[in-house]
Amino acid sequence: MATVTVPETARGLLRRPTATTGAWSWLTTVDHKKIGIMYGVAAFVFFIVGGLEALLIRTQLYRPDGTLLNADQYNQVFTMHGITMIFLFVMPMSSALFNYLIPLMIGARDVAFPRLNAYSFWVFALGGLFLYSSPFLGGAPNGGWFGYAPNSTTDPSIGMTFYALGLIITGIASTAGAVNLAVTVVNMRAPGMSLFRMPPFVWMGLVVQFLLVFSLPIITVALFQLLFDRRWDTAFFDPTRGGDPILWQHLFWLFGHPEVYILILPAFGIFSEVLPVFSRKPLFGYRFLVIATILIGAYSFTVWAHHMFTTGAVALPFFSIATFIIAVPTGIKFFNWIGTMWGGRLIFPTPMLWAVGFLYLFLTGGLTGVILGSPPLDFHLHDTYYVVAHFHGVLVGGSVFALFAAIYFWFPKMTGRRLSEALGKLHFWSWLIGFTLTFFVQYQLGADGMMRRYADYPSEAGWTTLNMISTAGAFLLAFGTLPFLAAVVLALRRPADQPADPWEANSLEWATASPPPHHNFDSIPPIRSERPVFDARMAGTEVPGT
Amino acid sequence: MLWTLGSIAGGLLLAACAPNATQDTLQPVGDVAKQQKALFVPVFWVAVAVFVIVQGGILYIAIRYRHRKGRDRMPKQTHGNTRLEIGWTIAPAVVLAVVTVPTVALIWDLARPAGEGALNITVEGYQWWWGFSYPDDDMVTDWDSPITIADTMVVPTGRQISLALESKGGGAQDANQDPDFQVIHSFWVPQLFGKQDVVPGRTNHIVFSVDEPGTYTGQCAEFCGLQHGRMKLEVRALEPADWEAWVENQKTLAPSPTDPLAQQGEELFLNPLSDGRGACIQCHAVGDQGATAAPNLSHFADPEHTCFAGCNWRTEDREALAAWLADPDAVKLGAKMPDYQLTDEEIDALVAYLYSLT
DSSP states (O other), X not given: OOOOOOOGGGGOXXXXXXXXXXXXXXXXOOOXXXXXXHHHHHHHHHHHHHHHHHHHHHHHTSSTTOOSSOHHHHHHHHHHHHHIIIIIIIHXXXXXXXXXXXXXXXXXXXXXXXXXXXXXXXXHHHHHHHHHHGGGTTOOOOSTTTTOTTHHHHXXXXXXXXXXXXXXXXXXXXXXXXXXXXXXXXXXXXXXXXXXXXXXXXXXHHHHHHHHHXXXXXXXXXXXXXXXXXXXXOXXXXXXXTXXXXXXXXXXXXXXXXXXXXXXXXXXXXXXXXXXXXXXXXXXXXXXXXXXXXXXXXXXXXXXXXXXXXXXXXXXXXXXXXXXXXXXXXXXXXXXHHHHHTTSOXXXXXXXXXHHHHHHHHHHHHHHHHHHTSXXXXXXXXXXXXXXXXXXXXXXIIIIHHHHHHHHHHHXXXXXXXXXXXXXXXXHHHHHHHHHHHHHHHHHHXXXXXXXXXXXXXXXXXXHHXXXXXXXXXXXXXXXXXXXXXXXXXXXXXXXXXXXXXXXXOSGGGGSOSSOOTTOOSOOOOOSSSOHHHHHHHHTOOOTTO | OHHHHHHHHHHHHHHHTOOOOTTOTTSOOBHHHHHHHHHHHHHHHHHHHHHHHHHHHHHHHHHHTBOOTTOOOOOOOOXXXXXXXXXXXXXXXXXXXHHHHHHHHHHHHHTOXXXXXXXXXXXXXXXXXXXXXXXXXXXXXXXXXXXXXXXXXXXXXXXXXXXXXXXXXXXXXXXXXXXXXXXXXXXXETTTEEEEEEOTTOOEEXXXXXXXXXEEEEXXXXXXXXXXXXXXXXXXXXXXXXXXXXXXXXXXXXXXXXXXXXXXXXXXXXXXXXXXXXXXXXXXXXXXXXXXXXXXXXXXXXXXXXXXXXXXXXXXXXXXXXXXXXXXXXXSTTOSSOOOOXXXXXXXXXXXXXXXXX
16 A cells, blocks of 8 residues: 655644643643643642632631621622532533543544534633633632523623633533533434433433523523623613613523423433432333423523523512423432432442432422422512522532532543542541531421521521521531542542443443543443443453453 | 432421521412412422432432443443434423422512502612611601601501502712612512512512411512612511501601700701701601601601611610711711711710600
């Protein structure tokens, strides 16, 4: 065969990055695995920052008449906490896992558009840095993470302009990433992997990408309107000139409720991988669970106004009933996970502990959510600490517990090293107890009439004891994170020693070395179910890479 | 896992012995709050029952099917069970349907407009205080405007009350001050009724009644800017006889002060301050003089006006009032009342005047 020399100019506009080690390889990489890890590290840095902001909030509220922060600083801190945790931690951390795992799970070489993938990451990083430049350039966003107009359009500080622009930038990153991953899943599956042989995590990922593609344009429009109202004196949300403040809420929550599932479906996917592996059983009712997920995804666009029961501007019975109905497919999933454990051979390494802890916390978050779905009760509980406890139940107990489960579960795959079980258990139990202390008392605080977003409260209100318990719990969560960081550092100092499949797991990413080579797979086992690696193990064939 | 059970027990214990909270939803004193509690309690117990059953099942399974040493076995690979799955789709749907019926019934109940003879009050949300005016024909003052008060909402017991909620703003625009913006607030007095938002360009309503005379506290419940947490109010519910007396007093001008210091204060209050510092009366009103951008002070020292400046300080606290006048921004960051660099003598005179407005 003759060697063909391709002239430099024929290789496209940009040269293919070739570095494989060193800082330059990370800065120029288009490898989905490296991009995934960069997403994960960046998201975790933002998690630490958002966590420190949470500690500021809890320290301020530890006693009545807190003086750590003034009202202005407090408003900026709780706004940045919300924005950070949702847009700069949970969403990119999900992107990290989708990026790293989806090509491996479907037996692909990379994502469909590797350069676009790198673009997504760097735009996200830019958006995060842009938002965090605001405290140094005139003030951080201060109107709450859902930035209700007209407070957000009239506030004299520059913060909400940063909010609008920053979220538009991260939205670009999310949209590009969503298109990329959806195309990857649809087009790049290995031979034999029909849709209903995809791992549940990939299914959840696919639904999330569609939710992103359909919901992000809505918030982008709203953010541009906000920006125009602030900067160029338009009147989208100004009733004195024909606008309507409720319009912002409709647009925000029409994005915001699908967003809830964008945040939680990755968690459902993670637990749908972890629970079967450590129960040594297939996912119970796999098809049912997938169909329930698709229904939730589509249906999530119909319940937005349950965030707006108290506005007097929405049809209460309709949105209340719609909200109750969407609880049903979520309940189905819950029973599917329990059915997976039933009759299994359960072992409890750290990832499984997080999964069982998730079932407990998500159950409380879900049930308290149903109570909020009843408008006459929401009239009392709306915007109180009850709501704060509810959504932290589903977002911390759901998403964050899942992300920790995922890190413990896939760390061996990503690095070839396993995290310490002892430190992992310490981490888990601190978080389970810390979470319960921090947030369960907040249900009571909400019923006692304590609203969110108060920079201080008087001692006569009778909220002091519960706030003290909550703050103590928050510090337990903070200190409970240290064993995790220690485990990561200790693991990375050791040489890589993990086999391809340390957990005896199910899906394709375990059919290649840990960490996987740059090209992912040398060969792929036959795919005849959603558990190809399990099948190969049972058949006694040697799994490639092991 | 025992921790889980412990935390449930702990949670129930906390729920059982609610602390001495002044804004406790579960100690209702009005008809609306009582109806809402009557819905909350059964729904809460349904949720508790579901929690106990499901969480109990999870714990049982986690213990029963845990791997034990020396008992290596491959569990049966069940992929699903259609009948079971249909069953656990229907079961939560039925529970939710049961919750839906009383929910929808109460939605319609609460939306019913007020009957004949209800007392109308217009609730006005400003940044960051509440104003109340009484638009009914029999609530007109001697100077032909509706009774208007701030920070405390005075109501009679045993009578239906219809609130119209309006967002106000656009007041003082001193060179150093940010204007008062029309933004969304939310009106809530936990022991009396659930919250409704106060939305610019829209009028929402709450219809309720109070059973017992007393003081019920509330706070703004929708984030409304810098001092959202300091936007409080008190509802003063009076027996009908006391209510009549209060109304009569509100309709008449407070007597002109006789004490020289208070007279000096009146002079300061009603006229522009020296050196172009502005005037109190630019924003505040007393009787037939003044404007509506700031709290109406016609009866500042009336015994039912128990708190001032967003209900953050007790009216009887002279030192708090003096501190507020000396530098509003220092005691309530971002307050829209300008700092007029009042001298100690001016403050003494103004305090004396305000306390004469009974």
